[in-house]
Amino acid sequence: MGERKVIYSTCKSCHGGCGVKVTVEDGVPIHIEGNPDSLTRGTMCSKGLSSIQHIDNPFRLKYPMKRVGEKGEGKWKRISWDEALDTIAEKIKESQEKYGKESVAVSQGTGRGYNRYIHRLARSLGTANVISPGYVCHSPRLGLYGLVTGYGRLYCDYHGWGGEFPKTNIMWAKQLEISSADSEMCNWFIQSLDYCKNLIIIDPRASAYATRATLWLQPRPGSDCALAMGMMNVIFNEELWDKEFVENWTYGFEELRERVKEWTPEKTEEVTWIPKEKIIEAARLWAIDTPGTIQVGSSLERQANCGHTLRAITCLMGLTGNIERPGSMCSWVLPDTGLIEDFFLELPLTEEMRSKIVGVDKYKMGAARTCNPDTMVKTILGGGEAPIHVWISVGGQQIVHMANTKEVAEAIEKIDFLVQVDQFMGPMAEAADMVLPAAHWLEIDDVYDMHPRFFISAHNKVVDPPGEAKADAWIFNEIGKRVVPEHWFDNMEEMLDYQVRKGHDGNMNWKEFSEKIVNGCWGQDQIYYKYKTDYWRKGGGFPTATGKFEFYSKRLEELGYDPLPVFREPGESPYRTPELFKEYPVVMSSGFRQPFYFLGQYRNIPWLRSFMEYPMCQMHPETAAKYGISDGDWIWIETPRGRIRQKCRTFPGILRGMLMATANWFYPEEPANNYHGLFISNPNVLTNNNHLDPMYGSPDLTCLLCRVRKCTEEELQENVFQTEEFGTVQKTVDDLD
Amino acid sequence: MQGGRQWITPHEWMTKPTQQTEWIEGQGLLIWMAEVFSALGMGMYLVSVVMDHWWGALVGWLIIVFLKLPFHFFYLGRPWRFWRAIPPFTKSWHSWIARGMFFTTVFSIFALIQLVTTFVLDHSLVAASAVGTLTVIDWIMRFLAGLFALLTGIYCGFMMSYCKSIPFWNTGLLPIVFVIMGIADGLALIMGVGLVTGGVDFHTLEIASQWALIGNAILIGSYLISASYQSTIGELSVRELLVGRVALSFWIGVIFLGIIIPFALSLISIFVLKTNIPEILIIAIISHTIGAFALKYCVLKVGIYRPVVTRAPVM
Amino acid sequence: MRWGMVIDLTKCTRCHGCVAACRVEHFLPLWVTWVKLAAYETEERGAADITTFPVRCNQCADAPCVDVCPTGATSQRKDGIVTIDANKCIGCRYCVIACPYQNRTFIFSWRDPGYFPGYPKTRYEKKGEELYPHQKGTTTKCNFCVEKIDYGLANGLTPGIDRDATPACVNTCQARALTFGDIDDPNSNVSRLIARKNAFQLQRVLGTDPSIYYIDGEVGGKDNKAPEHAMTGIHIQQKSTVDPRSKRLIEEGRKEEE
Structure with missing residues (x-):
């Protein structure tokens, strides 16, 4: 047995943040697991663990x-x-x-x-x-949270430091539990479920907890803003808002009330395809069982109405006083290293x-x-x-x-x-x-610092x-x-020292931080109800122009946008473009993510690719049957922009009449000449870049219209793939001269 | 196959009934061959010993030793460790493979002795004084080799019927089906041998063969009926067999070639032609042997696993 | 003593971490998995049921694989763990067929092209051949990380409680869906879960008596008051800037939590 040593680091296989413990023997990592003495208590997912295979991948680039x-x-x-x-x-x-x-x-x-x-x-x-x-992904949230609350970094408080966990957790177009998107936050969320009264899943497609959750709403993709408006309507009608918070700390309550009047449960049902009973129940749970959190998924930011959708959701938080309360939406006091x-x-x-x-x-x-x-x-x-x-x-x-x-x-x-x-x-x-x-x-x-939250962490070099x-x-x-x-800096060490210099009253350097691994601020050090203190503003208040939580945004008005949330149909939808809908009768989203891939990454890591070899799209068995498609068929998905093929898996946990395609798919094993199979299965071949969100310019990636058809026998015989099994034909960089 | 690939779908091996592939696809075809030759060799030897037909017994022995065993051998992932499966090298007497290996080995030895003693006796190669003793040995060996031949034939069935994982196999009828089918095979094959070597009573064989075929048909029928009652997966296997992907092999191979044709031809021989025409006999034998291959193929092929995962009771 | 596992179906998120942890722990060849996730997805009377069953060798008390193994390569230890001695395995695959849980994998000699077919073995693979060799042409399966259990017991650790004595999949599970322990001890973590949560075994009718139990239920319905150890941020490592009150409570809290 060779010489062994253990090195602690921080994972970055997704956005990262999980503590890692790597055992190295003779310079070769032979084992990887979670660091038990870290925020994530020794847990890791498949992506991080497969790093051990990733680093030795012969296809790695080695030279400029x-x-x-x-x-x-x-x-x-x-x-x-x-x-x-x-x-x-x-x-x-x-x-x-x-x-x-x-x-x-x-x-x-x-x-x-x-x-x-x-x-x-x-x-x-x-x-x-x-x-x-x-x-x-995330920018609209930061910007709009910032606009409404004055501070953009609103996170869900899954920590219990203030004595309460969220009583009502809403996962809105989000699978926080599969970790891929929000790093170590998944751990905190899962942990908080042990103290959760209501879990509400808002997702057209069942995520892991959907069928066991308190409530599961399946909105039509692109109609989320309407749902938020409908929920607010219920809260107004039943007078369920947080009287104390609204009266003292918000601005534009009456205007908002006026705006959501039209969003009766009946109308909301019609637009969102969610039974109105469920909408009413969700609104009641959210408003009555406080504190609560809404974890927003970036699917909502891949829609051309994303600005107003997020505005509406933020108003929903404010209406119920779920801001800065223990167990609600909070911003974090930074560790002593300050804002990286x-x-x-x-x-x-x-x-x-x-x-x-x-x-x-x-x-x-x-x-x-x-x-x-x-x-x-x-x-x-x-x-x-x-x-x-x-x-x-x-x-x-x-x-x-x-x-x-x-x-x-x-x-x-x-x-x-x-x-x-x-x-x-x-x-x-x-x-x-x-x-x-x-x-x-x-x-x-x-220095690991994904979002300015309550900690930073160190990546330590292992190999x-x-x-x-x-x-x-x-x-x-x-x-x-x-x-x-x-x-810029003379060398790396100097640059790293510079970034952590504020720690330990201005005495910290990289080496010290690297040994310490995590530098954070938590537990009793965190401050809740910042708006009631001098934290943001002398005498209390939010760091906004009005000093209040702004339902009505003058800033948006100045910029020429609607100061109140407003629902707008996606660029292509059954209601906005009924003619197109006749030709393309399936609502499509490219929002399907798998826990073992991260966006476009990891299809060339054999361990991870083994979990899903080809891109898969999901349709309800009844919808699929309507188009003569059975489970496991390769199908064509077509929009006016083009067509792609994915493998169809029928899935009872998805809204009828829609299709959810796996996003960002190319085939790393395919040769360079067609950009590694970029046009074969990538749903962005289908998406529209003409209709963008007026505030953020976000296109409709998760709500469009498509039609589907089973690939014919002849089409399946075509030589679409130049590589039979991944990893066999692609040239490594060493093979290139 | 199920080892590596997973898709995050409900559609793979654990939640849906899945066919076993280990013993019928790819290298698994060797197991099929080995099983067929177990039955053929066993049937051949048993019938020959009863009919006192030396050549037939020799062919039966050859099938077991030079066809069945090598096919098994080459199937193994680690062939040169084969000895580990043979008692007394293994203590795992509870394993049907260990038992089978034991039966086959013992059979091979006893049958070889029997073949030698019978040969010696038939050709009077020993002094008259030794004939008595040798005859006794010969008879003992015939009995023992016959017994072990039967065990060799029957263990294959028990090996499969032990598998709780595959409801279609998990039935007591399977070993009997295999044995009776093997004997019918033996009856057919010995006629083939008899055509070359002579010394067989075709008429008796035809009659015996007919009875064996009738018995076989009844057995297969009751096996399928009871398998379809026992569980939904068993029923699924039966459906696969009768109308599914294996239906062609079953109806043409097992029923038509394996039972109907030989039966019809022997009826024709007995009642219409009243004599044995070698050509017809050969057709019948070939057809019957194909049936033997088809039967094992079908049974192995429709071995469907019970799904591992079924719905949990929610509190 | 009989080692067993309780798997909470309400918690599993299908992240495949357990599969990967197992591969890392045992240097598994590319197409071999010991831990698997079976996705159960149906719809009855309009209500979808989406469940993920983490599945691995069930370490049955009355294990068919032990009965069918002709060489004794598969055997059962006193603590219930069914192990395979690869040196004795002849690769007859009888156990693969006979296992009602389809949890045995045959390592085909021609189906292991290495992690990157056509390229030299990676450094990790080479280390694996040295540290945890797998024999081609033999059958393999989950062994509850028996090496870790033995190491732990030899060093006074408790499997299921102490990390170094606990299977890798249990350690890595972010959802904490897996619990490991002694199912013979009525006071163990697993036995209490089994008793309290109406646990069930897979294919109980077959009489194999698996050591793996499943529990199911709903998410939610809990009290949201945070216990004191959560309020202190105790889950965060001790080396960090923890406030003094938390520091004092760390030791007590850890105990309380366990």
Whole structure:
């Protein structure tokens, strides 16, 4: 037996946050499990555990490479780090001189702890064109919570520190229990169910707890705002609101009351397809059994009415006083290390930078800090002056997750210089001019801070990355150093020290934090009812313009939006486009997520792929039967934009008349020439990028119309897949010359 | 197959009745062969010993030793450890495979001795003084080898009928079906041998064979009827057999070729032609043997697992 | 002493963590799983029933696999755990067929192309061949992490309570749906759950008497008052900035929780 040591770290296989304990023998990780002395008490899910297979994946990128063939041809040449970084720096400078600072964009995938580096890089370069999936995931929530309460970081209090757990838990279009989206929060939620009186699931499709929950509502996709309005209507009619909170701490109560008058249970039933008895019961449970929390899923942010949907849901929280109460929606007191996001906030976003954001004139909420990616695509394809010339993309696959894949791919191919930082050759990398190899979280030292919540945690390096792969943070720093050295650091350690410097009364450094692993603020240190103290405002109140919780938003009015929540049908729906509905009679959502995948990731990890080899869509057995589809059939899903195939699994736990497709699917094992099978099964081939949310510019990804048809025998014989079984044909980077 | 792949669906192996594949698909075809040859060899040897037909007994012995055993051997994941399954090397006397291995080994030895003694006696190769003793040995060996041949034939049935996991097999009738079918097979095969070597009474064999076939048909019928009563999964197996995916093999293989054709041909031989025409006999034998293969195939193929997961009582 | 497990169907979220933890723990070849999730999904009278059954070897008291094994490779320990001695297994697959829970997997010699077919074995796989070898051509199944149990017992730990003596799947379950312990001891964690929650075994009619029990029920209906140990943030590691009151309560709370 070789030399063994145990290293503690923090998982980042989804948004992350779970404590990890890795046993290393002779430099090889031989065992991985949860760290029993961590927030997550030694538990881990399949994604994090499969990291041990992930890090040794032969398809990992190992060296910086530049493209030598056409885009998407898969021909690459290895280059040195110096050549790569110098070229990037040169391209940035060149583009900024020629087209202005805003012509450089920095992009990210979902938040993986590198958000602050991305924004710092962008801001230090003088551009605010950050391309982030935030507009379809979490940003609208932050912005609108911020608008209503003055503070954007509202989280569900599943902790019991204030003496009470949530009495009523609402999961709204969310499967918090499968962890994929909200990291270690899943642990707290599951734990809080031991103290939960009512669990209400709002989801057209049964999630794990749906059939055992107190109440399960199945709304028609895209009608969630109407449901929130209907629930408020019941609360008003039955006078169930929190009198004390509403009277003292809210603004615009009467206006809201007037607005939701039309949303009688009958009308709500008609729009949402939920029996009105259930709507009434949900409203009563929510209003009477307080405190309660509403966990909002990002499916609601993938709808073109997302702004108002979230406004309505936030009003529902305020109406019942579920703000800052133990066991309700809370914001957290940060640990002594302060706001890690200061790392980029300290560089100001100037008016000059803001005015050059793509889409700023139109999407005044969403494009106030980051670029609106759909507008960018449209502008590039529109043939005018391209807004973006150099694009530094880290981790994300815009080509996969954005609406209308064909247009996105076409637009991305037109970018002058695209750099992709990634672990594998994905579709985005194939469209790039240069790829840089990124390290896995087991291979880096970094500060874990997904959301500014009550703790930060340390990623401690367990193994060396393969080849010359580097941590994202190192890459940002090196690029930054070459262009704007005044904002960047001499080395990694210095940068890490800088981020945690405020801890321990200004005495903390990285090394100390790395040994400590978690730095947090919890238990009796947390403060509830902040609005009743001087926390935000002397004499109490919310940090909003009115000092109140704003049902009626003057700020929105100023920006030209409706100050009160309003329901708007999705761009394509049975009621908005009845003609289209005749031709495309199935309501479709691309909201199906599996617990062992994370967005577009992990289809190339054999352990995880073994759980679901092909993308699966779900339909109710009766709906499927209507179209002659049986369980296990490959089916075509068609919209006016195109068609894809997925495997249909009939599922009794889904609303009749709809289809739920697995999102973000490409086939890593497929060759480069069709972007790794990007157009075969990815539901974004079907989604519409013309109809966007007026506030955030979010497209309808989870509510559209489609038609379905079983693949014929001949079509199944077609050579769709070039690779028989995953992992057998794809070339590794070593095979490339 | 069920080991690795999972889809998060209700549709896979645990919640739905699933066919067993281990013993009939891929390498599992070897088990099918081995089982068929167990029955053929056993039937052949038993009938030959009773009919006192040396060549027939030899063929039966050869089938067991050179067909059944090798097929079993090559099926094993670790063939060279085969000896571990044979008592006294194993103490697992409770396992039907261990028992079967024991029966087969003992049969092989006794039958070999019997073949030698009978050969010696038939060809008067020993001194007259030894003939008496040898005859006694011969008879003892005939009895013992016959007994173990029967056990060799019957254990396959018990091996399968032990499996609670597969309701269709989990019935006491299965071993009997296999034995009777084996004897019918033996009766047919020995006629084939007799065509070459002579020394058989075709008429008696035809009559015996007819009775065996009738017995067989009745047994198969009652087996299927009782299997379909016993459980819903058993019923499902029967349905698969009669009208499902295996129906063709069952009706054409087992019923038509295995029972009706041989029966009809022997009726024709006895009552119409009143003599034995070798061509007809050969057709009957081939047809019957195909039936033997088909029967085991069908029974193995429609072995459907009881679903593991059934609805839980909610408090 | 008889080791057993209680699985709470109300809690399982289908995250597949147990499957992965098992693979990590035992260096399982790609297509071998010891722990499986069976999804039970039906609709009766308009009400859907979506249940996930985590399934693994049931460690039956009267185990058919032990009876059918011709070589004695499969045997039952005194503590009820059914183990396989791969060195004795001849690969006849009789147990695979006879197991009413379909929980035995044959490792085909030609169906193990490694984690990445066509590429060299990963470092982890190579380590596995050394530390926890699996023999091709033999049958394998869940053994309740018997190595951990033996290690724990030898070191004075209690399986099911102390992590180092508890199966990996139980440790990793985020939903805490799995409970492990001694079902012979009427006061053990598992026995109390079995008694209190109307536990049932799979395929009880077959008389195999599995050591794995399932419990089911509804979510919700509980009192939302937080116990003191929750209020202190005790679940968070001790090395962190815990307030003094919590620090004092950590030891008491841990005990209380258990």
